[in-house]
Amino acid sequence: MKRTLKAEETFFRILMNLTTGFILIILGVIIYSVFEKGMKAMSWEMLTSVPSGGYYYGKGGGILNAIVGSLVLAFGATILAFIIGLPVALYMNVFLVRRKKLVNLIRFILDLVWGVPSIVYGAFGFTLMVFIGLQTSLLAGIITVTLFILPIMIRSMDEILRTVPIGLSEAAYSLGSNKSELAFKIFTRQSVSGIITAVLLSFGRAIGDAASVLFTAGYTDNLPNSLMEPVATLPLSIFFQLASPVPEVQARAYASALVLTVIILIVSLFSRGLGKRYHKTKINF
């Protein structure tokens, strides 16, 4: 009995270490294979020029249109989501702090919306676009991606804001501040690091998602210069280049994937680093 028990535990512990190792290795393999394939086709020209004539048959040019387009789109959507999202998160934690049931209902709705696949947002964005008479454009892309990242941003800010101690609110009230001052002057300052992390997380989502911009942002070989014109995005440029039968173009898709991965890694590094830096403004209890 005792021996079989011991054997069972040993067996499962080995299995556990295997699966844990497997996850670490998988991450390594993904990063390695993207870098290994991507570096081959990577060149300065890829990063600094827009596609020239015949680019999609293997001639010269680069993916600057997609890089700039993706950054502009993701910045726009993140800023818009921040303008709507921060007030919502603050409202939940300052104005509704005594109404637990309502706040929990809002959290529940946000979680539901968070779980909605991005392609559904894409389809909805397309419907909305047709409804208000918009062409595939940067603006339509920004609106769709904003809807997509809003729940992510609000819920992550909310998780931080709900940890702000009640004593801080009481101190602010006793000094005569009103609720919106408490929200924007105290709560935001106390949670700067968490808010930055939430914003960067949303930015990463915004830049990496393809399904929501597929219908709405369109694609173009030019740099974005107007809100009303289509815009190229990195995920779509990867997708379209990969569908090409020309090997050179496929190789460039790998290089584009490398660019996207590096951007995501940088964003993720930043959110770790910045989160630590802004602890100074925080009051510790």
Next chain:
Amino acid sequence: MYLLNRQQRHVVNSSWMLFSLLIIGFLPFILFGGLYFKSFLLLKTHTLKDLIFLHSWHPSRGEFGFYPFILGSIWVTLLAILISTPICLLTAINVTQYAKKRFLRVMHPVIDILAGIPSVVYGVWGILVIVPFISRYLGPWFGVQTMGYSILAAALVLSVMIIPFILNIMIEIFRTIPTELKEATLSLGATKWQMVKHVLLRKALPGIIASVGFGLARAFGETMAVLMVVGNVIKVPHSVFDPGYTLPALIANNYGEVLSIPQYDSALMFAALLLLAVSLFFNLLMHFFIARYNKY
């Protein structure tokens, strides 16, 4: 210094906050309403039962049978869940019960990065690694001729994609199990493994099921990575080496050509509505499940 005085600023700020909150509160209903409105054209001429259970997909002839797509989605999703659940469960137990505290600090960035990698990059990885692996090794090993673009490829890529998602929830759940409970078990003479098996897992079971449910909902709607490796052949799959087609892939692949046939447009919106319904349903179910056991 300011344009408005304190009171006025308070009014402006709080009304903006309330307005934003209302937008968010109505978002799921607006999503649902918009898509339902668009798919109404299709639902007028076809019954729901026909749409879901008919095989034939010929948009130009007005035949819209979603069965192959729905089945493809179900195959891919279930297979992915089957692969990633045991991996996540074992790893979560390892990280929270056995490994040193320091290790969790290594694991967190790993999970974050895995979760942050865009689905297109997963798709690229699938094409680079998984597809050749299946066509060269796994297929021949089972005696099957395959291009590699198959249900199995999609499921493998998808299972890796949802690992960080499920693992994260499971780790959170195992960490909320009270230490007293574990200590009480150990003090009665149970070994650590007995504690894990009989107390930890039993206590965490609702949470584990919920995490799998959330993963399921997530996997069902995943688009780009699946689209890139699943093969996109409209037929009911019979083996995991068959190419297939999923609902999200259907929407993503055909958005360009829908405008010529109004019903086609409507059909794609119906597919989106189905996805939305499945996602909302599973999330709702799991939330109530957790709320009922209230152990999360």
